[in-house]
Amino acid sequence: MKTDVFQLQIVAIKDIIPHEEYDIERSKPLAEKIRKSGYISNPILVTAIDFDHKKYLQLDGMNRLTAFKMLGLKTIITQIVDYNSQDQVELSSWVHMVNKDLKDFLEFIKKKTKCTIKIGKMEDIEHRYIRGENVGRLCTLVDKNGHVYLIYSNGKMGEKVVRINKLVSFYSDKIIRDVLPPKSDGHDVRMIFRSHTESKFMVVFPTFTRHQIVDVIKYKVFFPSGITRHIIHRRCLDLKVPITIFQDNKSLKVQNQELEKMLSRRAFRIYEEATVYFE
Structure with a gap:
């Protein structure tokens, strides 16, 4: 029809x-x-x-x-x-709420991925596009106490999505999704944690462009479940x-x-x- x-x-x-x-x-x-x-x-x-x-x-x-x-x-x-x-079609991304220890996750990132961890601040939590090539931020981690960690990776888009899959594998047995407003602040973060009282930290993903999503498919790589968000x-x-x-x-x-x-x-x-x- x-x-x-x-x-x-x-x-x-x-x-x-x-x-x-x-x-x-x-x-x-x-x-x-x-x-x-x-x-x-x-x-x-x-x-x-x-x-x-x-x-x-x-x-x-x-x-x-x-x-x-x-x-x-x-x-x-x-x-x-x-x-x-x-x-x-409008593109955005989901936030993952995770009920696991953040220290264990950071240790997992250091040992199992080729990613760099940097200390961030609350202002770094925002909707942003991922850089297609070279060094760019893969995701942002935030715990209940407001501690922020920025996860960076080098490489082409397909390689970055492979690393995102590796990150998500740490908690993929139970993925809880939510959404942050386009311009988020500490209040928005606290409100989400109030809705997910069992979650210990959140993973904020960047937004991918249409061309990046199609290019990743050509690499024959799949995005993890619940990352990309298409608003129709x-x-x-x-x-x-x-x-x-x-x-x-x-x-x-x-x-x-x-x-x-x-x-x-x-x-x-x-x-x-x-x-x-x-x-």
């Missing part, structure tokens, strides 16, 4: 190239939830791409994509967006598409015809303003 506002389409999973790892702690329960409910609520986000025999690049919804694979499904509902549109204006939510549509005995054409018929009976609203939605 394509309108002036959005494009929804069922595509073959084999035609989608992921840009990030999945989170098994989220994917397995999600697969069970979809199986029991009989439907998927929200489409994954993709953009058209022509690389490595793939047609689409996954931008968001890696755990939904993985859940569909776990269920043995070969197709999935997507919202196709124009990745080059500044109006449609006019994102389609709460579709509740029955998984019976994705049956193997139906062609893609037939599946999309059924989707079109289903959606044509559904009314939708467009929210132009930022919305606070209580789940």
